[in-house]
Amino acid sequence: MKFLTTNFVKCAVKGCQSSTESFPLKYSDCQLVQEEQEYNPEFLVHMLERLDWNAVIQVARDLGNDSLPPTKPDSLDPIMEEDQAVLKDLHTLLVETQIVEGRMTCNNCQHVYHIKNSIPNFLLPPHLC
Amino acid sequence: MKNYLIYFAQSYPNFRRPELESLANLNNFSFDLSHHDESKPFIVVQLENDDQAKKIMDRSILSRGIYELWGQGSNYDELHANIKATSQDKFEVYKKSSFKFDFIGYKGSKSREERVEIIQNFKYLAFEGGVRLKNPDEVFTVLEEYSVSGMEKATTPRNIWFGRQVQLSSRTENVLDKYDLRRRKYIGTTSFDAELSLVTCNIGQVGPGKVCYDPFTGTGSFLVASANFGALPIGSDIDVRMLRGKGKNCNIQANFKQYGTSTQFLDVLTMDFTNNAFRKDFVIDSIVCDPPYGVREGLKVCGAKHPEKAEGRENIVIEGEKAHLRRDFIQPKKPYELSDLLDDLLFFAGERLPIGGRLAFWMPTANDDFQVNLIPQHEQLELLYNLEQEFNKWSRRLLVYVKRDETYKGKTTNGLKSQNIANFRDRYFNGFNDQSK
Numbered sequence: 001m002k003f004l005t006t007n008f009v010k011c012a013v014k015g016c017q018s019s020t021e022s023f024p025l026k027y028s029d030c031q032l033v034q035e036e037q038e039y040n041p042e043f044l045v046h047m048l049e050r051l052d053w054n055a056v057i058q059v060a061r062d063l064g065n066d067s068l069p070p071t072k073p074d075s076l077d078p079i080m081e082e083d084q085a086v087l088k089d090l091h092t093l094l095v096e097t098q099i100v101e102g103r104m105t106c107n108n109c110q111h112v113y114h115i116k117n118s119i120p121n122f123l124l125p126p127h128l129c
Numbered sequence: 130m131k132n133y134l135i136y137f138a139q140s141y142p143n144f145r146r147p148e149l150e151s152l153a154n155l156n157n158f159s160f161d162l163s164h165h166d167e168s169k170p171f172i173v174v175q176l177e178n179d180d181q182a183k184k185i186m187d188r189s190i191l192s193r194g195i196y197e198l199w200g201q202g203s204n205y206d207e208l209h210a211n212i213k214a215t216s217q218d219k220f221e222v223y224k225k226s227s228f229k230f231d232f233i234g235y236k237g238s239k240s241r242e243e244r245v246e247i248i249q250n251f252k253y254l255a256f257e258g259g260v261r262l263k264n265p266d267e268v269f270t271v272l273e274e275y276s277v278s279g280m281e282k283a284t285t286p287r288n289i290w291f292g293r294q295v296q297l298s299s300r301t302e303n304v305l306d307k308y309d310l311r312r313r314k315y316i317g318t319t320s321f322d323a324e325l326s327l328v329t330c331n332i333g334q335v336g337p338g339k340v341c342y343d344p345f346t347g348t349g350s351f352l353v354a355s356a357n358f359g360a361l362p363i364g365s366d367i368d369v370r371m372l373r374g375k376g377k378n379c380n381i382q383a384n385f386k387q388y389g390t391s392t393q394f395l396d397v398l399t400m401d402f403t404n405n406a407f408r409k410d411f412v413i414d415s416i417v418c419d420p421p422y423g424v425r426e427g428l429k430v431c432g433a434k435h436p437e438k439a440e441g442r443e444n445i446v447i448e449g450e451k452a453h454l455r456r457d458f459i460q461p462k463k464p465y466e467l468s469d470l471l472d473d474l475l476f477f478a479g480e481r482l483p484i485g486g487r488l489a490f491w492m493p494t495a496n497d498d499f500q501v502n503l504i505p506q507h508e509q510l511e512l513l514y515n516l517e518q519e520f521n522k523w524s525r526r527l528l529v530y531v532k533r534d535e536t537y538k539g540k541t542t543n544g545l546k547s548q549n550i551a552n553f554r555d556r557y558f559n560g561f562n563d564q565s566k
């Protein structure tokens with residue numbers, strides 16, 4: 001599971017749909033690997049528009065990274081040198097950081113989901129369907 | 130407006146018009162294809178300019194190429210007369226360009242010697258740029274249509290066109306070979322044929338930088354097809370084994386690597402579509418899929434088959450931990466109806482797609498008694514296309530919807546459910562039984 005993907009998913013339980021607590025999930029006991037991926041600045045520019053930055057900060061903190069800027073880097077231009085540096089950092093964080101194993105907990109209902117072999121599992125037990 | 134000639138492949142003729150209309154619409158223009166005749170591989174259309182022609186052709190799977198039309202006739206005398214009468218102005222424009230001649234014959238062809246002779250007869254074009262066989266500035270093409278009756282080889286064409294090649298299609302550039310399932314690293318019994326998955330992505334208008342979601346990913350056929358057109362694919366499936374594949378060199382990621390599109394790939398997640406974990410405001414631009422209908426893969430959702438028996442299981446504790454919260458817990462599945470799943474799919478699309486975003490999915494139909502009102506509808510989605518692919522005992526349809534704004538008032542209906550259509554699976558297998566009798 002890419003770090004990026006943590007920004008798209010919340011708790012799958014129907015009762016948590018409207019709760020603001022169900023996104024982002026809380027990440028714990030995570031095992032991370034840096035997986036080298038080709039750098040694609042256009043991809044990052046497209047993704048950046050769709051990111052909830054507060055959630056990025058929160059998940060990064062769960063994973064032990066406190067160094068993100070408080071506001072979303074904005075109107076980045078892959079041609080500008082200083083923007084390049086930011087985009088490369090974002091690439092390392094969002095695309096290359098893989099969560100291989102770990103737990104994702106809903107802050108609303110406390111249900112725990114697992115990431116197994118890099119694939120997050122959102123299947124629900126019967127009593128939560 | 131100028132005349133252009135489109136040369137189609139002989140493949141899924143009923144999908145041609147939707148494909149080209151969708152590609153034009155994706156580029157914010159429209160053109161008239163209402164005179165398209167599915168039995169003919171050539172059609173003359175009117176477009177503003179080469180740019181429009183390139184835009185509909187470079188992604189096309191069901192066409193072969195598009196040509197600026199210089200003339201046409203039912204024999205060579207007519208052709209030359211027509212070129213001289215209508216295209217004199219163009220001769221001048223390409224006077225200094227290097228060029229070569231190309232020949233395309235449908236159901237017939239000319240020999241080398243005949244071709245040389247035909248080219249001689251174009252002398253009046255008076256091009257001065259010189260012939261260059263490799264990378265010429267322009268390719269001028271003679272397209273011939275023969276009609277064959279019986280076993281005899283046709284020797285004289287019935288229609289001839291002459292034009293300047295503007296754009297060859299991605300089919301002509303061999304995209305079908307590239308995505309051929311026989312050469313794909315990871316496939317399974319559910320993998321979707323390369324040609325139709327690419328067509329589906331064209332009609333579904335997946336586009337560069339846009340997120341394309343396949344909620345029933347399986348081996349990821351639609352994900353790689355969408356990435357071919359620049360989309361950013363994300364997928365989910367209830368069956369983690371499908372997503373995992375068979376090791377590092379035989380999984381969905383390996384396929385992206387094979388096609389050189391890894392940098393666009395978002396992710397795959399284990400998810401029951403009916404208990405979806407994507408946050409509501411995550412923008413999904415198009416949804417392209419082949420929902421499960423129980424022939425090769427059971428249609429299942431999370432839940433207990435016998436709720437009474439499962440009661441209280443949420444309190445089971447193993448080694449001090451709730452059983453259902455443990456890493457190795459296997460979430461039970463129960464059967465579900467296709468009609469309900471399609472309802473869920475339309476509802477999801479109605480809620481998540483941006484205005485103008487498309488949902489394209491395949492629905493199996495038994496061809497004997499299909500009625501249009503069996504197609505599910507949703508008040509926010511307009512059904513654009515309902516395209517049938519026929520097999521021996523059954524057929525399937527590509528249904529394509531577009532999300533409209535609040536001023537659009539459609540009706541939400543579910544024909545499968547209201548007409549109490551039996552599970553498709555039963556009927557499909559009954560079909561086999563009939564056959565084996």
Ligand SMILES: C[S@@+](CC[C@H](N)C(=O)[O-])C[C@H]1O[C@@H](n2cnc3c(N)ncnc32)[C@H](O)[C@@H]1O
Pocket residue numbers: 317319320321344345346347348349350351365366367368371400401402403418419420421422426427428429430431
């Ligand atoms: C017809 S296959 C699609 C195959 C895919 N197009 C491919 O390229 O392999 C349907 C898929 O839906 C999955 N599926 C079945 N029920 C599901 C559900 N409730 N939620 C998500 N996926 C489901 C099956 O595991 C199967 O992989």
